[in-house]
Amino acid sequence: MMQAPVFEARAVTKSFASLRAVDDCSFAVEKGAIVGLIGPNGAGKTTLFDIASGATRLDSGQIVFRGEDISALKPHQRALKGLGRTFQLTRVFPKMTLMENMFVASPGDHRLHERAREYLELVNLVDRRHEYASDLSYGQQKLLELARILMLDPELILLDEPAAGVNPTLLKSLLAFIHELRDTWGKTFLIIEHNMNLVMGHCDKVVVMSAGSVIAEGSGEEIQANEEVLEAYFGKSTHPLGRAGHGA
Amino acid sequence: MDHPLQLLANGLVVGAIYSLVAVGLSLVFGVMRVINIAHGDFAMLGAYVAFFAWDWLGLSPLVSLLPAMAILFLFGAGLQRLVIERVVGRPLLASLMLTFGLSLIIWNSSQVAFTTKLRGISYLTEPVTFLGVTMSQSYIVGFVLALILTGALFAFLKFTAPGKAIRATSQNQDVALACGIDVRRARTLAFGIGAALAAAAGTLISMTGFIYPYMGFEYLAKTFTIVVLGGLGSVAGALVAAFAYGLLESFGTAMLSPRIAPALPFVLLIAIMIFRPSGLFGTSVADR
Amino acid sequence: MSTRRERADSSVHGGGSSWVAWLSWLGVAIFAVYVAFMLAAPWLVNRGTLSLLYLVLYFVLLAASWNLMSGFTGYINFAHVAFIGVGMYASAIAIADLGAPWFLAVALGGCVAAAYAAVLSVPLLRIKGPYFTITTLAVAEGTRVIMSSAFMEPLTRAGSGIPLFVQIGFETKYFAMLALVVAVVVVTYVLANSRIGLRLLSIREDERAAENLGVNTTRLKIGAFVLSAFFAGLGGGLHAMYLSYIDPFNAFHIKYTVIPIIMTFFGGIGTVLGPVLGGTVLELFNDYIWAHVLRLNLATFGVVLVALILFMPQGLLEWLKDRGFLPKTRRI
Numbered sequence: 033m034m035q036a037p038v039f040e041a042r043a044v045t046k047s048f049a050s051l052r053a054v055d056d057c058s059f060a061v062e063k064g065a066i067v068g069l070i071g072p073n074g075a076g077k078t079t080l081f082d083i084a085s086g087a088t089r090l091d092s093g094q095i096v097f098r099g100e101d102i103s104a105l106k107p108h109q110r111a112l113k114g115l116g117r118t119f120q121l122t123r124v125f126p127k128m129t130l131m132e133n134m135f136v137a138s139p140g141d142h143r144l145h146e147r148a149r150e151y152l153e154l155v156n157l158v159d160r161r162h163e164y165a166s167d168l169s170y171g172q173q174k175l176l177e178l179a180r181i182l183m184l185d186p187e188l189i190l191l192d193e194p195a196a197g198v199n200p201t202l203l204k205s206l207l208a209f210i211h212e213l214r215d216t217w218g219k220t221f222l223i224i225e226h227n228m229n230l231v232m233g234h235c236d237k238v239v240v241m242s243a244g245s246v247i248a249e250g251s252g253e254e255i256q257a258n259e260e261v262l263e264a265y266f267g268k269s270t271h272p273l274g275r276a277g278h279g280a
Numbered sequence: 281m282d283h284p285l286q287l288l289a290n291g292l293v294v295g296a297i298y299s300l301v302a303v304g305l306s307l308v309f310g311v312m313r314v315i316n317i318a319h320g321d322f323a324m325l326g327a328y329v330a331f332f333a334w335d336w337l338g339l340s341p342l343v344s345l346l347p348a349m350a351i352l353f354l355f356g357a358g359l360q361r362l363v364i365e366r367v368v369g370r371p372l373l374a375s376l377m378l379t380f381g382l383s384l385i386i387w388n389s390s391q392v393a394f395t396t397k398l399r400g401i402s403y404l405t406e407p408v409t410f411l412g413v414t415m416s417q418s419y420i421v422g423f424v425l426a427l428i429l430t431g432a433l434f435a436f437l438k439f440t441a442p443g444k445a446i447r448a449t450s451q452n453q454d455v456a457l458a459c460g461i462d463v464r465r466a467r468t469l470a471f472g473i474g475a476a477l478a479a480a481a482g483t484l485i486s487m488t489g490f491i492y493p494y495m496g497f498e499y500l501a502k503t504f505t506i507v508v509l510g511g512l513g514s515v516a517g518a519l520v521a522a523f524a525y526g527l528l529e530s531f532g533t534a535m536l537s538p539r540i541a542p543a544l545p546f547v548l549l550i551a552i553m554i555f556r557p558s559g560l561f562g563t564s565v566a567d568r
Numbered sequence: 569m570s571t572r573r574e575r576a577d578s579s580v581h582g583g584g585s586s587w588v589a590w591l592s593w594l595g596v597a598i599f600a601v602y603v604a605f606m607l608a609a610p611w612l613v614n615r616g617t618l619s620l621l622y623l624v625l626y627f628v629l630l631a632a633s634w635n636l637m638s639g640f641t642g643y644i645n646f647a648h649v650a651f652i653g654v655g656m657y658a659s660a661i662a663i664a665d666l667g668a669p670w671f672l673a674v675a676l677g678g679c680v681a682a683a684y685a686a687v688l689s690v691p692l693l694r695i696k697g698p699y700f701t702i703t704t705l706a707v708a709e710g711t712r713v714i715m716s717s718a719f720m721e722p723l724t725r726a727g728s729g730i731p732l733f734v735q736i737g738f739e740t741k742y743f744a745m746l747a748l749v750v751a752v753v754v755v756t757y758v759l760a761n762s763r764i765g766l767r768l769l770s771i772r773e774d775e776r777a778a779e780n781l782g783v784n785t786t787r788l789k790i791g792a793f794v795l796s797a798f799f800a801g802l803g804g805g806l807h808a809m810y811l812s813y814i815d816p817f818n819a820f821h822i823k824y825t826v827i828p829i830i831m832t833f834f835g836g837i838g839t840v841l842g843p844v845l846g847g848t849v850l851e852l853f854n855d856y857i858w859a860h861v862l863r864l865n866l867a868t869f870g871v872v873l874v875a876l877i878l879f880m881p882q883g884l885l886e887w888l889k890d891r892g893f894l895p896k897t898r899r900i
């Protein structure tokens with residue numbers, strides 16, 4: 033599907049002291065796509081999410097969302113424009129009930145309770161809606177974060193390692209859920225993930241980052257065949273995508 | 281207005297004394313992420329130890345310096361072990377409120393025990409004049425002692441095993457733990473040392489100025505400003521900032537009306553927090 | 569929030585069964601009894617006891633107004649006394665110099681404190697966590713120094729203070745204070761059960777996550793800060809008439825920040841009735857220790873604070889909720 037990009041990183045650069053965490057990083061995410069963002073630990077993926085969502089200021093470059101440069105906007109403004117994200121380490125509101133967690137995220141009052149319950153149902157948490165979020169397991173907290181972000185009705189959802197800590201059965205329904213959101217509601221996803229089977233099996237496009245820069249971009253097969261990606265992961269030895277054997 | 285050289289000298293002397301308080305506060309923060317509101321009260325207690333040693337036993341503050349430090353070391357280490365250790369790792373506000381409670385206890389009890397009367401030790405009061413700068417001997421002795429003690433702290437941290445353990449804990453507690461360092465002991469030691477240095481400052485204050493129970497709070501306000509200026513958790517930053525602050529205070533007091541000058545640390549602190557929350561020198565380790 | 573049923577569903581924790589929903593009215597009932605007693609007190613107790621009850625109400629007001637900002641957002645504000653004191657001064661100056669009627673003076677106290685908070689909030693609320701707390705401590709001390717300085721002398725008479733002769737009876741002040749307490753508790757209750765209240769709480773829970781969910785945290789924090797200062801200023805403005813003499817040392821004494829904070833911690837920070845409970849119990853306790861250990865009352869509060877942080881950091885109400893003695897609802 034060739035659509036106008038809904039999200040673009042344009043020459044984004046960010047340094048922490050002497051470390052260039054993100055270095056002249058550019059790529060685009062097309063509308064309605066599920067895009068995987070992969071790369072070794074410390075490649076700068078989470079930092080890029082932080083920049084996109086406004087938690088971190090970029091040094092130079094642009095974040096373009098639906099054709100508009102949003103680099104100067106505050107995090108809450110970006111969220112209200114339809115850019116939602118989850119965190120690598122979950123950030124639920126621990127001493128608030130699940131329903132209350134959901135309510136915080138909604139900008140309006142329209143069908144508040146129905147929607148909150150509906151999304152909690154999708155992630156199998158509706159029976160626990162009156163419990164504190166701190167009572168959930170780590171994997172369940174990840175699911176709550178995903179359900180919560182839907183209250184914003186975002187156009188683009190950035191997921192930071194959604195599969196980490198989620199059991200295989202639940203992961204399957206989670207992935208089905210992501211596809212459903214995309215297919216029926218036209219949502220776009222950018223997903224950071226280390227689970228290669230997941231990335232190869234579910235992403236329309238894969239972007240590979242290493243040492244802050246995009247080193248490759250393309251379909252799963254193209255990435256699997258790419259020498260540079262192989263090097264970035266393991267030096268010269270085996271290809272990571274050939275040996276991924278865990279998870280979904 | 282006084283001669284600029286005189287102001288410079290005064291600023292350096294008070295800066296040296298502030299550095300003793302500030303370095304300890306920063307050290308404690310670095311090692312256990314606790315902002316100790318009672319830190320100024322340690323200086324106050326040290327000052328009273330020196331005062332009573334002088335008043336009752338006739339001991340010179342130079343003699344009572346070491347016992348005062350030892351007493352406050354034990355007091356601080358004991359307090360850390362029994363009470364403060366329990367909030368290490370809890371949110372910063374827990375330790376803030378806890379040490380605030382301790383400060384209220386120490387301060388209010390001292391008011392009752394020592395009364396609010398201003399006191400001081402007249403010792404080595406003859407003035408010395410050098411290059412147009414006049415200063416009592418006690419100031420000069422205080423300055424030298426403060427420098428020696430700060431130097432000793434740096435040497436301790438750099439060259440001894442327990443000092444290295446403290447530095448390692450300050451940098452990364454998990455790594456320190458993995459390397460087999462007894463981080464709990466490092467914390468107790470750091471807290472005791474911080475209290476002892478504050479007590480030394482108090483002793484020096486008792487012979488260069490006035491002491492009273494509320495002084496702890498006033499020194500705390502100044503010390504906060506200094507520590508924040510130097511970057512929370514940075515011991516070297518605190519040292520540099522203490523001298524900068526001493527000079528600023530010395531010149532500021534001379535140039536501003538004496539009724540406005542007391543607002544200086546507060547105005548400065550607010551300004552730093554707004555414009556450079558991570559401190560002017562060095563970067564803060566506490567970005568939360 | 570659409571219907572009443574839905575609202576109960578949103579605020580009741582632990583299964584939404586009807587008795588829990590019903591119990592959530594317990595808080596309202598308790599407070600109604602409390603107010604009824606305070607209303608009847610002038611006919612029930614002697615003048616000395618009524619004075620004590622007045623002080624109880626004053627501290628409940630200070631604690632509850634502090635809780636509006638710090639309890640909800642988790643930003644522990646040590647500058648509360650600055651707003652109390654500024655309110656006192658505004659009201660005292662309005663009466664002594666402008667001859668304003670007492671209720672206008674009180675209102676002015678609230679408005680000036682709110683305006684002061686609004687001005688301060690712009691730089692202050694960019695500062696996070698414990699740094700915010702330290703800075704507010706500096707704001708409070710700085711305000712005291714400046715109010716007692718020569719600069720402000722024409723307005724504040726600096727260190728010499730302002731004497732006040734107000735022609736209203738003690739009982740008027742008492743009922744006015746009770747009205748302020750009811751107002752602040754009602755505001756807290758409404759807030760606690762509203763979406764805005766939830767958003768404020770989300771700041772306390774995780775500010776960054778809240779921002780990424782579209783919550784304008786800065787605006788909310790400023791709003792809560794100004795509201796909190798407004799009630800503190802009203803309280804200070806009214807209490808000025810009780811004191812009949814205002815000077816910087818007493819108007820800006822740090823204990824008027826500390827004691828309400830400890831009271832709120834004791835009852836339960838971020839709850840509706842925590843400040844009422846804490847303020848009442850600890851002020852009565854304070855009165856008792858004044859009679860016995862007089863000069864050590866701050867140290868006694870220190871002991872209470874240390875014990876709370878070590879053994880009951882959530883406060884009494886949350887402790888009771890955790891053990892099932894009270895329903896887990898934001899209505900109490």
Ligand SMILES: Nc1ncnc2c1ncn2[C@@H]1O[C@H](COP(=O)(O)OP(=O)(O)OP(=O)(O)O)[C@@H](O)[C@H]1O
Pocket residue numbers: 048051053071072073074075076077078079080120
């Ligand atoms: N706030 C910060 N201050 C200093 N350095 C940082 C900060 N945040 C990230 N970094 C550094 O930037 C680099 C990129 O980190 P980032 O978290 O973006 O990596 P990542 O690709 O998400 O890795 P992982 O797969 O392990 O999550 C790392 O070297 C990290 O240590």
Ligand SMILES: [Mg+2]
Pocket residue numbers: 077078079120
């Ligand atoms: Mg990451």
